[in-house]
Amino acid sequence: MSSRTHVLTPPLPLRAVAVAAALAVVGAVLIVLPVALRLPVALAVVGWVLLIGALALMVVAAVSWRRMRVVVEFTDSGYRITGPVAHEEGDWADVTKVTQAPTSLTIHHGPERRVRLVSQRGVTAEMVHLTGDLTRRLDASRGYHGQP
Numbered sequence: 001m002s003s004r005t006h007v008l009t010p011p012l013p014l015r016a017v018a019v020a021a022a023l024a025v026v027g028a029v030l031i032v033l034p035v036a037l038r039l040p041v042a043l044a045v046v047g048w049v050l051l052i053g054a055l056a057l058m059v060v061a062a063v064s065w066r067r068m069r070v071v072v073e074f075t076d077s078g079y080r081i082t083g084p085v086a087h088e089e090g091d092w093a094d095v096t097k098v099t100q101a102p103t104s105l106t107i108h109h110g111p112e113r114r115v116r117l118v119s120q121r122g123v124t125a126e127m128v129h130l131t132g133d134l135t136r137r138l139d140a141s142r143g144y145h146g147q148p
Helices: 014-037 041-067 125-142
Strands: 004-008 070-074 078-082 087-091 097-101 104-109 113-118
Touching (some): 004 125, 014 041, 070 125
Antiparallel strands (some): 097 104
């Protein structure tokens, strides 16, 4: 088998997108109203500030969403997990047990060390593929072969 990479992504920041959209609409209205209704120019300035704030919020939401990804790489000899705050790796030979909950996997290395993968989006196709790939690689490292 060759190496395989799985990417677990967090949920989309829909609340931030909704707030940014609302800010953008209010900002656009405040930019247009002073011209159309001969209102004070200060309203247009506030509109531009809201529009720029909406854009900034979208950029921050997109960057934070991208950085919260967890990349899991499986090779024939082991695994490597790289996330926003941690980096874990291990060999299949050292894995003593794998436990699974609907949205998480825990890789046990004896009684002391555990590596936990959590899908913040719940049960996803990528989590199902990751679980199947992990099972196949762990079985292959133990010399097990699938039943016909």
